[in-house]
Amino acid sequence: GAGVSQTPSNKVTEKGKYVELRCDPISGHTALYWYRQSLGQGPEFLIYFQGTGAADDSGLPNDRFFAVRPEGSVSTLKIQRTERGDSAVYLCASSLTQGTYNEQFFGPGTRLTVL
Amino acid sequence: DAKTTQPPSMDCAEGRAANLPCNHSTISGNEYVYWYRQIHSQGPQYIIHGLKNNETNEMASLIITEDRKSSTLILPHATLRDTAVYYCIVRVVGTGGSYIPTFGRGTSLIVHP
Numbered sequence: 001g002a003g004v005s006q007t008p009s010n011k012v013t014e015k016g017k018y019v020e021l022r023c024d025p026i027s028g029h030t031a032l033y034w035y036r037q038s039l040g041q042g043p044e045f046l047i048y049f050q051g052t053g054a055a056d057d058s059g060l061p062n063d064r065f066f067a068v069r070p071e072g073s074v075s076t077l078k079i080q081r082t083e084r085g086d087s088a089v090y091l092c093a094s095s096l097t098q099g100t101y102n103e104q105f106f107g108p109g110t111r112l113t114v115l
Numbered sequence: 116d117a118k119t120t121q122p123p124s125m126d127c128a129e130g131r132a133a134n135l136p137c138n139h140s141t142i143s144g145n146e147y148v149y150w151y152r153q154i155h156s157q158g159p160q161y162i163i164h165g166l167k168n169n170e171t172n173e174m175a176s177l178i179i180t181e182d183r184k185s186s187t188l189i190l191p192h193a194t195l196r197d198t199a200v201y202y203c204i205v206r207v208v209g210t211g212g213s214y215i216p217t218f219g220r221g222t223s224l225i226v227h228p
Contacts, residue, residue, distance in 0.1 A: 004158070035218075042202055042218030042220055043218045045216075093158070104161060106158025106160065108156075109158055
């Protein structure tokens with residue numbers, strides 16, 4: 001079956017622009033996570049959704065970052081007024097549910113480059 | 116969450132066992148040990164997890180010391196495709212609350228011919 005997909009795979013933008021990154025989780029997975037990974041570092045948690053609601057957004061670095069999941073499946077991570085420091089790989093993961101352990105399945109990531 | 120310490124890099128000959136250590140000396144009684152790996156240019160992939168007993172699956176074995184302060188991930192017959200960064204994570208699992216794995220820098224394992 002299809003795994004987690006993310007689009008675009010690469011995004012190059014200019015400083016100050018707005019970008020949207022999309023995540024399609026595995027069908028039926030209610031939990032969805034966004035991470036950011038800089039070169040040489042492990043993934044850094046940004047936000048977690050259970051269904052349509054953001055259950056934990058403590059990892060969002062500032063108010064330029066926002067994410068939605070309006071129908072409880074596809075999610076979009078939105079970054080306003082991008083800065084060069086936002087350049088990283090943005091990873092999405094999904095799992096069957098939350099509360100008890102469920103394996104997280106990761107997508108391939110979107111590589112964002114802010115010039 | 117308990118902090119983990121892993122060596123930054125290791126290497127292993129193809130066909131040999133790869134033993135990746137992880138120190139989690141501040142782990143508490145209800146925290147599980149998880150391992151993920153990340154092959155270059157891919158997202159992390161779950162490998163295995165355990166609480167106190169040793170665990171084995173088709174990918175690897177997890178050996179947890181009796182005091183649970185450290186663990187070892189064992190790849191019994193490493194192949195070139197096992198070259199990746201391996202992350203050891205500890206986290207509470209249970210009803211209520213969220214499970215958010217905290218990834219460190221992991222161990223970069225290089226399997227050579």
